[in-house]
Structures are given as C-alpha cells and as structure tokens.
Amino acid sequence: MSEAIKLFIEDARAVSIEEAAKIMRLTFKRTGVEHPQPCPHCFGTDTFSFNTKKEKWNCRAGGIGGNDAIGMAAHCEGLDIKSREGLLEACSIVLDRDIPDEGERESNEDRAARKKRLEERRLQNQADAATRADSQADFREKERAKARGIIKAATVLRSVAAPPLGRSYLQHRCNSFPDASWLRVGANVSYWHGQDERGGPLELYSGPAIVAPFIGRGLVEIGCHITWVDLHQPPKFRPLLFGLTKKGLACGLVDWVFGDAPPLAIDLADGLYEQLPTKKMRGSKKGGLIPIAGNPDARRWVGGEGVENGTAFGVWEGWRGDSFYFAAGDLGNLSGPAEPSSRFAHPMLKKPDAKGVERPVMVAGPVPKRDQDADDAMWVADHVDELVLLADGDSERVMTAAAMARARARHARPRRIIPIVWPRAGYDFSRMAVETGE
Template structure:
C-alpha cells in the first residue's frame, strides 16, 4: 500500500459522523445528538439513525451499523467495504475528493449497476412512503369522522335537554359552567380499551361524558375531547378505570370490568393492572384548540391547558363579551416543541442514571424549536391583540414556567400582548374556583 493511499485512508477515518452526515445530505432532526430518518438505502420511516455524540450509526432495516463515517457512507451508497474498491470509494465520499491514482476503483459497469440499484430503491421507497402517507391520511380521516359522530350524538351542555351530569361536573370542578353552545355532553359515551377475542376493540364501559370539539382554522372540527364523569368520585369526579397489562395477561389474570372493585394495590404496583385515563381524544388535536365560550373573532383570547381551568377563569372574569375562552388540550399543544439547545438542568430535581448516579433532570427550554410547522402548536388567529395564557400552579413549577415562556415566544406577534396568569402556588384555577364557591 502506497503512502498516498495510507494517508488517504487515515484522513477518511478522521472524518466525524456529523461531517459525514452533512456530506451525505442526511437530515438533522433537531434533537440534540440522535437523528432518526428513513434509510437512504433501505427506506422505511425511522429505520436509520446516527448519533453525533456517540459517533455511531445504525440501520435497523439492514441490520447493520458502525462507529465511523466510512461505514455509514458505504451503507448509504450501497458500497461493499469488504472489497478494496468499495472501501476506497467510501473513503472518497467522506473526504469529498478523488481516490489517489494508485488506488483501486470500481469499474464503470459496477458503478452503473450500483447507481441503478440505488435509483430503483429510491423509487420504491418513495412509492412506499406515498402508500404509508395515504394510509395514514385515510386512518386520520376515519378517526375525524368518528369524532364528529361523537360530537353530533351529544347535546349542548347548557341546554335544558342535556343530561345534567355535564353541568353538575363543571359546577363541582369550576363552580359553574358557560352559557355557550361549544361544550356538549353525552349520556352514554363508550369507553374503548383493549381487544376482544377476535382482535376487535373492547368496550370497557359506557357512561356520561363531557364532549368538546377540537377546531382548526376556519372552525373546522378535526377531533373531540371526551371527559367521562362520575359524580360519586370526588375530587375530580371522574370514574376510576383499570386495564390489564401485558404482564397481567402473562400472569393469567382477567380483564378488569367496570363496576368491579379496584384491583389490589399490589397488582397495580407490580404492573399487572394500570390506571386508565378518564379523558381521551378522538380524531386530531395537533394544531387545534377546544372552544369554551365566546367566538374566535374576538380580539382577546384566554386559555390554557385544560377545559376546567378555562371555565373557572371565565367564571371569575364574568365571561367577558370581548373574549374567546379556549383550552389547548395539553401542554405540548399549547406551547409547541422546544429548541433542543435551550434545554437546561433542573436546579433541584435529580434522577439516577443507568449507573445509579444522581443527575439533574433536564428541562425543555423556553425557546421554541426553529423551523417548526404551523400544526406543532395550537393556532391563534392573526387578529388577536391580547392572548392571556393560564398556567397550572399545581404542576412542577420550573418545567411549567419554561413551557409558558416558550408558549409566549411561540405565539408572539408585533403588537400582541401575551400576559401569563398564575394561580396560587400549589393550586390550579379550578381548585381556586371551588374553594371560592365554598
């Protein structure tokens, strides 16, 4: 091996995974170190990933991986590094320069055949991605149709004809309810969990529930939010539900049935049964929001994460006529994703790492992710001049504060006021409203 070839190889080995990924045109996902994506060679959705901190790459579809740029380039370009010409061609890619004259090269015929294979795989990968996208779109539209069906089957909560559980629930949780037609209630809304013997969805129970629409721009219904109600279960007044886990199935236990006594605490602690949420969403929520009272044409909007807090604050304000009250559904939809570089160590919270060493919990930062899509957080109309964001005082304060600061920056526009209103420490607005009513 000539000195020129030795130096060529050593230079190639010194090229980092990050630099190789840039040369190959791979996608950087926005996460700090790990970047998952479709494999340029094998296809898929997130089958390929590289890690710039660990200097590693992996393709689950091809069952291959490594810890240098040469191997990663060879896999992406369909080169065989076990052959001398394939190895040197991979070195040439990561260095972005030609192989020295005395080095082996693949023949013109081999290169043409390799490029043809890559092109055929690219076309097949595009076809597979289109088919997956169409399938996901069909599924999403079916879910939206189911959500609209649930909404249509329910009755406006404030109407005399509506089942009273919805109004009673909000009286118990918020000390009142809005005189508006957005929120609805159903007398017997099915709760689906698990599968029956034929693999179909299993109805755990059917009961009263508050139903709320998720709407997108143009007031299009894209999904629904369901809160099941049990007025005999204070303080949340929601039913206690349990599901059998995989470990529970393996242990030979039977599904918990609504109306049964709760599973033994030891079975829950051992992971044989799990508590189930009494709130669910059907259809889509991404980029949408839940209207509570008023109309989106208003120039002042007030809302936070949950429906109950929005209702409680609206009652405290006396349901201002110039205001649209809403809920985002969850904190992520309110704030949008964070820029990875803005993460910071929690000043107090720690958790053990894989070696048992206590390390600070990392918190998503206050800076919105760059280049995020419009649907990565709830929509806010351009005409809104004041956006009042409601924080939760009973959530972890540092994480919540960072999230609310991120929401303010995410929704900021020239001339728009975005005050963040906090309840009493350790409370949310719902609990404050109940105590005020008492």
C-alpha cells in the same frame, strides 16, 4: 463521512418505532397501538408514549416528540442528535449493533456494492415514507369522521334536554358552567379499550361525558375531546377505569370489567393493572383548540391546557363579554415544539444515565422551534391583541414555565400583549375555585 457510516445511518432510519421500542425494552400495552409509560428521560407517570401505527413518539414532560426511531432513542438516552457522536450513538441503539469503524478498508467491489445497497435503502425509505403518509392521512380522516359523529350525537350542555350530569360536573369542578353552545354532553359515550376475540375494538365502559370539539382555523371541527363523568367519584368526579397490562396477562390475571372492585393496590403498584385515563381525544387536535365560551371574533382570548381550568377562570372573571375562552388540550399543543438548542439542564431533577451516573434531566427550552409548521401548536386568530395564557401550578414548575414562555414567544405578534397567569403553587384554577367557593 464514509460510505459505511452513511449506510449505517440509512439502516437506522429504516427501523420502525415498534422495532426500536422492543430493542430499547420500552413498555408495550397488551392491546392497541398507543403505549404510554414513564419517560425514560424525564420521569413522570405516563408522560411518554409511542404509537406503532402512526410511527410517532411524544414526551409531554419534555415538550418534545417525533416520527422516527432515532429521535426517540436520542431523547430516551439524553443524546444530542445534532452532534455526530449523538446521532451515531442513537443509530447504534436502534440497530442494536456497534458503530462501524470508519478506518476500515474496502475493496472497489465491496465499495460499489455498498453504494448500490445505500441507494437502494434510500429509495426504499422514500417509498415507505410515502406509503406511511398515505396511510396516516386515511387514518386521520377516518378519526375525524368518528369525532364529528360523537359531537353530533351529543346535546348542547346548556340545553334543558342535555343530561344534567354535565352541568353538575362543571359545577363541582369549577363552581359554575358557561352559558354557551360549544360544550356538549353525551348520555352514553363509549369508552373503547382493548380488543375482542376477533381483534375489534372492545367497549370497556359507556356513560355520561362532556364532549368538546377541537376546531381549526375557519372554525372547522377537526376532532373532539371527551371527559367521562361520575359524580360519585370525588374529587375529580370521573369514573375509575382499569386495564390489564402485558405483565398482568403474563401472570395469568384476567381483564378488569367495569363493575368489578378496583384492582388491589399491590397489583397496581406492581404494574399488573393500570388506571386508565378518563379523558380522551378523537380525530385531530394538532393545531386546533377547544372553544369553551364567547366568540372567536373577540380581541381578547383566555385559555390554558384543560377545559376545567379555562372554565374556572371564566367563572372567576364573570365570563367577560369581550373575551373568548378556550383550552388547548395539552401543554404541547399550547406551546408547540422547542428549538433543540434551547434545551437546558433542570436545576434540581436528575436521573441515572446508562452507566448509572446521575445527570440533570434536560428540559425543552423557552425558544420555539425554527421553521415549524403552522399546526405544530394551537392557532390564534390574527386579530387577537390580548392573549391570556393560564398555567397549571400543580405541574412540574420548571418544565411548565419553559413551555409557557415558549407559548408566549410562539404566539407573539406586534402590539399583542400576552400575560401568563399562574394559580397558587401546587394548585390549578379549578381546585382554587372549589376551595375558595369563588
């Protein structure tokens, strides 16, 4: 590899997620550091996002993510970053310049200057990475402290002192609720979105919410999961919240305020406003899980992505005394990252490449990534000998099946059985529970 190519790659490694996203013309929200949007590679509505503060990107549909601009560009363009060609193409994208000609001749002076610059770039990259790591660690600890504060301020769901809306929500969504102390309810939990005139966080809404802890090994609280509740908004029974997009701001529209009528359907379709998620996570979720009912000392664990599905399945089972029920929070935390070589072409879904040619969507495969960190997915206690994994039948089938197979492979241990339970096609367990009344 020529010095020109080495320097080209090092220059690309220095490009931030934000700089690359602008070059790639990805969508930025008007405020905040998290920017969800349809994945340029896997489609979906908000399955892809990048974070300009944490220097991370993630695709929930593809079950893949990373912390550098090169990997983000490779995923968005369907490039194989493990190949020389794919790596250089991804570098070319984030730098917005052509790949150098390896055959060009350099003088001794130019070569010496290039080597010096390459070494300086490497050292600077290392220093920047260390600074980012320190900043991220500080940010993560502050977020965990905020999460613990939210949990502490909420009341145990089963308590007579808890706002009844939490139990009513689970009754509507799951036909019942667990008689356990893990889940909590807050009467007025703030929903932060956007910034005020001084650049501080802006409270868009405050209302009742179910608060669930994320726990790591040792049952330490590392974060929390918040689900806002509105029993006047079936079938999900969560409030309708909207935000003004960057495109809407450019068109001269004003921020949506809670209590206003919902934006016009045409404005939502045109991307002037967006419907905001009514579930959020604070602190850390990576490697943790959400306890729903039972004791983690149990030898049988049962869980899937969301609290509602785990609760509905527990209700259907009658909350078995030998089981611990949990939720992973999302599919990526349930299954962990995939080995890149296990990626495969979706048998049906296709998308146009940069030249407009229809190509199959690539799916994160069923093989767990080699040498991954212990907290790359939720933890499962070593004593568990039966792990029941709950799949979502209303998610894209092929991608979900691959992720569930990856979860089973990741959590496999000698003498541990791991059945994967699927609901009816097009359903999740929560919807099945409501429609069957069981």
